[in-house]
Amino acid sequence: MRIVAVDMDLCEGHGKCYLTAPDLLRPQDDAGRAEFYADPIDPADTAAVRRADGTIAGCPERALTWAEV
Ligand code: SF4
Numbered sequence: 001m002r003i004v005a006v007d008m009d010l011c012e013g014h015g016k017c018y019l020t021a022p023d024l025l026r027p028q029d030d031a032g033r034a035e036f037y038a039d040p041i042d043p044a045d046t047a048a049v050r051r052a053d054g055t056i057a058g059c060p061e062r063a064l065t066w067a068e069v
Contacts, residue, residue: 001040002066004052008033010063017064021055040069 004024013032018025028035041048056064 004036005065005067006034007063010061012061
């Protein structure tokens with residue numbers, strides 16, 4: 001299973017990720033930095049993986065990556 005990991009050193013907190021994928025990410029602090037809070041994603045669920053891939057690619061700071069759990 002996989003989650004979307006947030007690099008807190010890179011996240012600038014402008015919220016593009018949780019505005020476009022509010023079911024996956026949400027703000028976690030006063031700076032608006034993001035956290036993944038959804039259930040882990042099954043790599044076999046191609047629709048969910050594709051959608052998360054788009055969210056990861058959309059982060060202008062490159063703060064989002066896949067992480068195995
Ligand atoms: S889009 Fe990237 S930089 Fe912006 S809040 Fe989300 S993870 Fe942080």
